[in-house]
Amino acid sequence: MIDPDGYTYCHEHLHIDLSPQKGDLDCRLDQYALIKSEMDALVERGVYNIVEVTNSFMGRNPQFIESLISDTGINVLLSTGYYIEGFFPPEIYTKSARAISQEMIREIVVGVEGSSLKASVIGEVGSSENAFTEMEQKVFEAAAMAHYETGRPISTHQSMSTMGRQQIELLQRFGVDMERVTVGHCDLKDNLDDILWLLDQGCYVQFDTIGKNSYYPDSRRIEMLKALSERGRLNQVMLSMDITRRSHLQQNGGLGFCYLVDSFVPQLLAHGISPAEVDTMLKHNPYTVFQ
Template sequence: MRPVQTVAGPLSPSAVRGPVLPHEHLALDLRRAGNREAVLDGSHVPDIAGELSLLRERFGLSLVVDQTCRGMGRDTATLGRISAGSGVAVVAATGWYCEAFHPPEVRRTDSGRLADVMVREIVDGTGPLRIRPGLIGEIGSHGEQPSGAEARVFTAAARAAVRTGLSVATHARLGAGGLAQLGLLTGRGLAPHRVAIGHQDLLDDPVTHRRLAAEGAYVSFDTIGKSGYQDDTVRLRLLLALLDAGYAGRVLLSCDVSRRTHLSARGGTGYGHLFRTFLPRVRAAGVTDAVIDLMTRRNPLRFLTGAGDEDGADALP
């Protein structure tokens, strides 16, 4: 398996012995949506690093993927500070979010040149420290079909992924449009096992989940704990249905912390809700520790490294 590119450099997957949070935000700015709480900046570094450090000590948290990309307030230098302060490896991302957050560069640039922008960041790094992204995402759309601008970004993301070997994670608003997203990405030559379709725990549609998994994509249940969007009881039912259908190897689990009020230091459920609250319910439902390790460690590592079923299953301890 290829190394995982973190903010501190390449990391061997065999060194990741604990769980991975594959869809989180450690630094972002989404204030254009009118929500002043949608900011995680340098002032939150002590709270976030402290929380991740506790999760490392208690649950073995080994790796966090920050899916904050261009136009979302990405700050790779802050990610480096959080990683160093917590002892938890962090992956940065590149790409563009949904159309409401597209900067002017997207509106005036074709998909080929957008792909070139991502490839340059992946190869040469970004920010003052030239930190290299280890993921393309979260590439976003709102609705059953991406808008024209969003479709250009999906096309660019697929091209950049094919050229660099990185995988692509998506933002599907309320879980809608995942099949269309997957079709756009695979239609440009990207293998489905290098795609993770986001926010599927917000879509109460087990048939769609099975279709995505059957195509070979990862199905992200990545807003766990966000009760304002969905109750965890529904998430548990949807997860168990996917496991019963035989698709444990296509599940990713995370919490998508994206507001300062989500931080445990501010009274929120925090980055550890998955480990403290949700996974005990999964175990109580009869899911084994081996399957939980598959969903929380082996699957995200296979996704990040682009490993297929034939070459990723036995390469991890």
């Protein structure tokens, strides 16, 4: 569970391999020494928790995570579930939502096979860009079932900040507790109205692609966070970077995991976000959601 004394990155990948689907070795994040170095640096800065949302068929490696925990002291929450269309194993299409949910429940209650770790987050379960396929909706139904049985939170993936409303409407139909849902990738387009609607439903939202300026500039993320601050809505917002590629690591020329606390947070403070609001987004909200 969350260490309440430190900051939390709410949506990260410490070991992920989407290279088979994307045909790009850069999408295999597995360089242990470099990632260990960055986790050491995070702990030094007071970031004690990582919500690791790599799930089955995304290249999850629990042994890799066990070593990071042992070697750095970082606290890692593992996830269970399935990602989005195009990244599902073939056999999932013949399974019922109940059967998929039982897989999730087993990883939460019994543990992730081949390790001593248990999953404590249902995620990242997602939808495609401007589409929410039948199979993706079945995974959401399974996630709702697993949530009912375990009480664990659900963390979602929006492709390019689309379909968040549809995700929440579906989970609402399944009766999921909105205070135990966090919607991912809300910071990839100008969508303040969508974000306010999500907040009004009672769920949390993630500004979790910080530093990915090629998708959407951090300056606009700061503008949106400032707008939410002015409305008193940051008590449902969390922050992260969603590092997924070798090229994202600092020693490979990327921004690295520390960019969020070393660069982005000072920019927030310079734009009038208060230190208390930063603590709310990086400490208190994650503890509430993921405890």
